[in-house]
Amino acid sequence: MCGIIGYVGMENAVPVILDGLKRLEYRGYDSAGIAVLNEQGFGVVKQKGRLSSLEKLIDQHPIDGVIGIGHTRWATHGEPSDINSHPHLGSQHRIAIVHNGIIENYQQIKERLQQKGISFVSQTDSEVIAQLAEYYYTGNIVETVIKTANALEGSFALGIMSLDEPEKLIAVKQDNPLIIGVAEHGNFIASDVPAILAHTNKVYYLNDKEIAVLTGSTVEFFNMDGEPLHKELEVVNWSLDSAEKGGYEHFMLKEIMEQPKILQDTIHSALSGDNAKIIESLDIAKYKKIVITACGSAYNAGMVARYVFEQLCRVSVEVELASEFRYKDPIIDRDTLVILVSQSGETADTIAAMREAKRRGAVTLSIINVVGSTIAKEADNTIYTMAGPEIAVATTKAFSAQLVLLYLLAIAFARKLGRISPEVEAKLVADIKSIPNKAAEILERVDSIQKYAASCVGYKSIFFIGRNIDYAIALEGSLKLKEISYIHSEAYAGGELKHGTISLIEDNTMVVAISCCERLYEKIYSNVEQVISRGAKVLMIGNCIKAAPGEKLEVIKIPAINELFSPSLSVIVLQLFAYYVAANKGLDIDKPRNLAKSVTVE
Ligand code: M6R
Secondary structure, eight states: OOEEEEEEESSOHHHHHHHHHHHHGGGOOSEEEEEEEETTEEEEEEEESOHHHHHHHHHHSOOOOSEEEEEEEOOSSSOSOTTTSSOEEOTTSOEEEEEEEEETTHHHHHHHHHHTTOOOOOSOSTHHHHHHHHHHOOSOHHHHHHHHHHHOOEEEEEEEEETTSTTOEEEEEEBSOOEEEEOSSEEEEESSGGGTTTTOSEEEEOOTTOEEEEOSSOEEEEOTTSOEEOOOOEEOOOOTGGGSOTTOSOHHHHHHHTHHHHHHHHHHHHHHSHHHHHHHHOOGGGOSEEEEEEOHHHHHHHHHHHHHHHHHHOOOEEEEEHHHHTTSOOOOOTTEEEEEEESSSOOHHHHHHHHHHHHTTOEEEEEESSTTOHHHHHSSEEEEOOOOOOOSSSOSHHHHHHHHHHHHHHHHHHHHTTOSOHHHHHHHHHHHHTHHHHHHHHHHTHHHHHHHHHTTTTOSEEEEEESTHHHHHHHHHHHHHHHHHOOEEEEEEGGGGGGTGGGGOOTTOEEEEEEOOGGGHHHHHHHHHHHHTTTOEEEEEESOOOSOOOSSEEEEEOOOOOGGGTHHHHHHHHHHHHHHHHHHTTOOTTSOTTOOSSOOOO
């Protein structure tokens, strides 16, 4: 869960790499560092803390060179510290590396090298890569990288420089993302596209066990036998604007505000664009069961989708946490369609779930935001959310795009299964097409949500309740709040309160109740009354709320829509609520503590 970038070209690598690291900081931000290579050898500046501290340090100790590598870290092995920061060098200072991933056999390699008299300076797994490459160095960096990569167990995306071949930047990967960017003034390696968008949108996607050798003017690829490979250069359609804050204080707010547009793009693509072809090609009648598996918010999207699929298709749907999936001996076979949902397409647990599903013969369909990511490439079928780059750690627009794709998938399946008439289908599609404008209406009322959220910063704990599909979206509201505001939060099905949780309700507990299921209004309102009578203050969000606001009750109404698609509207209020609570607490919203955007470790 770190970000890596490397550059070789005509420009000074330091500002180029620093700029790239800023765009990668969402992947990890407990320490950062840069190494350049010039006539004097390696110049390395690295330290614990945010990138802004690294910039100051570089101002005090300038380095320069036309080739370099940079890293922003989310610690796994070894605490965040100056010495554990990347880049790491071999003890002879002849090889420098940056690493994203985990080396599982690092202890064995370390002991082996220590017995040969090599001394280590850090507690990281990554240092062994630099030490081993230096130890193996044969005079040919490609051969050395092959030998080194073959000795490593675990996951890695690596940027490597060698003192003996100072014009070459080497990249290799196994289970962690790495792209190669080709610009006019030089070539790049990077963990993802936004890191290099300021320079180019032309990329190669590196596959596992492929090696890239970059100079300022050439890019070559090799397999692990050292044989040359041909790869296609691809053009990415993300714009630089979409990866910049554009005047907003935080990426999260910008990404919330982008939702009407990205919803429209995603709906269009599923109805008549590239996604439509894939959706139409899926023969749902072949499957007895659908399993949706994902992590975090993507799992919550699956929880919402279950209600929609089951209601429209009358097919049994299971939603599994991807982190648990492979350990539960899942009951899946070739008659199961496994749907993987992931913004990054690089979440280690979701990748493992996909591989387990494939191993058991299931057909996989992935819903992904990042083109060229591991899941997108390995799943049998992939449809893309048209959310563009999502930088804030807390997902908003990608989640919303996942929801509409899942709805449209459910409608297509229901049609194919003969469960809905053309008239019903047309009505459902019209409802979905109304979501972007209704989302925009909610966003126009941002001030009132902001004002209310400002009064909620003092709570130690906030509960979210809902019934049926409102419960599914309550899970997302709660996750959003806790991850960025650090306020403890839980989500419950309203009917579950009386089975235990209600004992936590006392004077000035806060409860957020979602109410978009008209037929269940009386039920959720009775839960609201139960908690108010025990001292709670309640915020009701929904489109079927009959109660009037009062001393203990605040109401935020959203536009009317089919109950099945209402999560797409209630979630916007929930996102804004979480955002403004965190903003009022003055927190680092885009980079919440202990988290990283892309969780590439188990
Ligand atoms: O990239 P993915 O969608 O696979 O990521 C899954 C989760 O890590 C992610 O949704 C996480 O829960 C978000 N930070 C929530 O806002």
